[in-house]
Amino acid sequence: MNISNKAKTFLVLIGVNVTIVILLTILSPTFITYGNISAVMSRMSELGMLAIAETIVFISGGFDLSIGAIMALSGAVCGMLNAIGLPFGLVLFISLLVGLGVGAFNAFLIVNLRLQPFIVTLATMSIIRSIVYAMLKGSVLTGLPPGFLDLGYFYIFKIPFLFIVLIVTGIIISVLLKNTIIGRKIFFVGGNEKTAYLSGIHVGRVKYLVYCLSGLISAMAGIMFVIRIRAVIPDAGLNAPLEVVTAVLIGGTTIYGGKGSVFGSLLGILAMYLLLNGFSLLSLNPFWEVIILGLILIVVVGQKSISESLRRLFPSRKTERQVQVKPETV
Amino acid sequence: MNTTLHSGYRKKGLKEYFQFREIPILFYIIFIVIIFSILIDGFFSIKNFENISRQITTIGIVSVGMTMVIITGGIDLSVGAILSFAINIGGLGISLGWPIPVVYLVMIGLGLLLGFINGFLVTRIAVPALIITLGTMNIYRGITMVITRGIYITGISSSYQIVGEGLLPFMFFLIILAIFVFITLRTRFGRNLFAIGERGESALYSGVPVNKYKVITYVLSGFLSAFAGIILVGKSGFIQPQAGMGYEMGAIAAVVIGGTSIFGGSGSILGTFLGSLFMGLILAGLTMLAVNPFWIGFITGFLILVAIAVDSLRHRRKDYSGG
Numbered sequence: 001m002n003i004s005n006k007a008k009t010f011l012v013l014i015g016v017n018v019t020i021v022i023l024l025t026i027l028s029p030t031f032i033t034y035g036n037i038s039a040v041m042s043r044m045s046e047l048g049m050l051a052i053a054e055t056i057v058f059i060s061g062g063f064d065l066s067i068g069a070i071m072a073l074s075g076a077v078c079g080m081l082n083a084i085g086l087p088f089g090l091v092l093f094i095s096l097l098v099g100l101g102v103g104a105f106n107a108f109l110i111v112n113l114r115l116q117p118f119i120v121t122l123a124t125m126s127i128i129r130s131i132v133y134a135m136l137k138g139s140v141l142t143g144l145p146p147g148f149l150d151l152g153y154f155y156i157f158k159i160p161f162l163f164i165v166l167i168v169t170g171i172i173i174s175v176l177l178k179n180t181i182i183g184r185k186i187f188f189v190g191g192n193e194k195t196a197y198l199s200g201i202h203v204g205r206v207k208y209l210v211y212c213l214s215g216l217i218s219a220m221a222g223i224m225f226v227i228r229i230r231a232v233i234p235d236a237g238l239n240a241p242l243e244v245v246t247a248v249l250i251g252g253t254t255i256y257g258g259k260g261s262v263f264g265s266l267l268g269i270l271a272m273y274l275l276l277n278g279f280s281l282l283s284l285n286p287f288w289e290v291i292i293l294g295l296i297l298i299v300v301v302g303q304k305s306i307s308e309s310l311r312r313l314f315p316s317r318k319t320e321r322q323v324q325v326k327p328e329t330v
Numbered sequence: 331m332n333t334t335l336h337s338g339y340r341k342k343g344l345k346e347y348f349q350f351r352e353i354p355i356l357f358y359i360i361f362i363v364i365i366f367s368i369l370i371d372g373f374f375s376i377k378n379f380e381n382i383s384r385q386i387t388t389i390g391i392v393s394v395g396m397t398m399v400i401i402t403g404g405i406d407l408s409v410g411a412i413l414s415f416a417i418n419i420g421g422l423g424i425s426l427g428w429p430i431p432v433v434y435l436v437m438i439g440l441g442l443l444l445g446f447i448n449g450f451l452v453t454r455i456a457v458p459a460l461i462i463t464l465g466t467m468n469i470y471r472g473i474t475m476v477i478t479r480g481i482y483i484t485g486i487s488s489s490y491q492i493v494g495e496g497l498l499p500f501m502f503f504l505i506i507l508a509i510f511v512f513i514t515l516r517t518r519f520g521r522n523l524f525a526i527g528e529r530g531e532s533a534l535y536s537g538v539p540v541n542k543y544k545v546i547t548y549v550l551s552g553f554l555s556a557f558a559g560i561i562l563v564g565k566s567g568f569i570q571p572q573a574g575m576g577y578e579m580g581a582i583a584a585v586v587i588g589g590t591s592i593f594g595g596s597g598s599i600l601g602t603f604l605g606s607l608f609m610g611l612i613l614a615g616l617t618m619l620a621v622n623p624f625w626i627g628f629i630t631g632f633l634i635l636v637a638i639a640v641d642s643l644r645h646r647r648k649d650y651s652g653g
Contacts, residue, residue, distance in 0.1 A: 130627030
């Protein structure tokens with residue numbers, strides 16, 4: 001039952017994507033050109049990375065609003081250290097480490113001080129964004145090594161390099177979540193933290209891993225963003241919380257934890273970026289983007305709660321609810 | 331838990347109004363006033379305190395609404411967006427030459443309406459208020475930007491600035507505080523908000539109309555946001571589409587610093603007042619010390635973390651150790 005539900009979500013998402021593609025092909029002559037499609041692919045890569053990060057956190061039953069700020073921070077660190085003149089490999093390493101560090105800090109607050117994830121990451125988001133602004137003083141940094149920036153123009157079989165990084169990361173994380181013990185533990189902790197704890201799982205360690213991974217992947221997204229726009233800007237990922245949370249929820253991952261998939265989130269991000277691309281091709285006011293994203297977010301979460309309350313109304317479907325307890329994860 | 335829920339309506343004197351959790355914050359306030367007075371020339375002056383009182387008013391009023399929402403266990407991220415929506419869309423009436431009372435009524439009406447939409451969605455959709463209001467925040471702000479096309483409304487007649495003159499904003503703030511202290515401590519509705527936040531299900535079984543009361547808190551939050559917007563227009567003399575940016579952070583900070591639990595079920599309006607006073611003093615002091623305004627977000631975030639950490643230590647849930 002559970003599997004068929006998941007397949008249904010995927011089918012709906014793929015259907016939505018195909019519909020958008022067909023509509024845009026009819027409405028705009030430039031949509032289905034190679035240039036446009038590969039631009040959409042590169043553009044969705046850093047947000048896709050953030051969506052992967054958020055998916056892991058959501059599955060563990062947590063919440064991470066700081067992903068966009070971590071993305072901006074790792075970009076800023078990368079630009080600043082490069083300006084100092086450190087060897088570029090070291091610069092990249094430190095930028096990624098900073099993301100990991102912020103993730104560990106989030107985890108420390110959530111695990112050791114037992115604070116609510118969303119308010120913690122709301123606060124760290126504000127703190128990190130503030131640090132980024134203070135570091136860059138509102139200016140844009142350039143002067144990164146051209147060889148590094150040219151990765152943005154690098155294609156393998158005509159597919160943008162950044163997109164390949166996204167897909168590879170997606171596959172690795174997907175395998176990690178589905179096929180490894182630690183991945184199943186993440187699902188278990190998200191499904192029922194107390195049971196997981198009583199079954200001898202180090203809930204704290206799992207959460208540390210989750211937030212560190214989230215920080216690391218967000219930092220990678222930051223570096224990919226720098227490659228794509230060929231500069232460091234302080235406002236990187238400003239809208240990320242809304243966009244990413246929307247995409248992840250569209251993709252069938254729930255905020256209650258224990259359920260979700262990287263594949264679904266990436267399909268959600270794809271649908272979103274196709275839609276955004278459509279807006280710009282049809283030259284609509286860009287602020288329609290946030291309105292539509294907000295609406296989609298509420299409709300998606302609303303529709304789920306409606307169908308869940310329907311399920312509660314019809315006892316004949318009771319079996320479905322029992323399956324959700326996930327005996328297979330034990 | 332006795333500090334959070336009072337038994338009955340009997341008079342208990344000062345004790346009822348000042349719960350234990352507000353005492354430390356009072357000390358912090360005295361402490362930083364002393365520190366800043368030593369460090370900064372002219373900090374301890376009537377003029378400066380008047381300035382601070384004007385500065386804390388708008389976010390302070392928004393925080394009062396936020397307190398009500400957080401006490402019931404919810405959160406409202408859309409306060410700044412409602413503020414902006416109300417004054418910008420209501421402000422369209424100014425250029426159409428509507429009389430002032432009508433414009434004010436439209437602004438307030440918009441605040442009530444948007445608050446109601448929040449409340450309706452939060453109670454009908456079984457998803458944390460955070461997600462819902464993250465969505466509505468962006469919808470409201472997006473609509474504001476699309477309609478105004480990012481253009482400021484200037485050339486507002488000086489009669490709109492009456493509400494923003496001198497100590498008048500602070501007076502409004504104090505009146506609102508008094509009203510909401512009364513509501514939270516003296517009315518059935520107010521007392522039940524704590525019950526809802528403490529244990530919503532028990533409240534429901536005890537006959538509390540949980541959903542109705544929750545909707546009312548969001549409506550009140552929307553109303554207060556719009557009211558704060560009117561005062562903001564009075565203070566600044568123009569209307570900008572970006573008004574109220576980051577207010578949700580400032581308001582949450584004031585609320586949690588004031589001792590209201592982010593888990594819901596306990597808190598106080600007076601605490602929120604002290605929290606916003608504390609924030610206002612710190613921001614004013616740092617501005618006078620010429621600290622870069624970029625750091626405001628850092629300080630706000632940091633204070634939120636400290637406040638919720640203190641709250642969490644106080645609450646130490648006993649169920650099991652997560653780490």
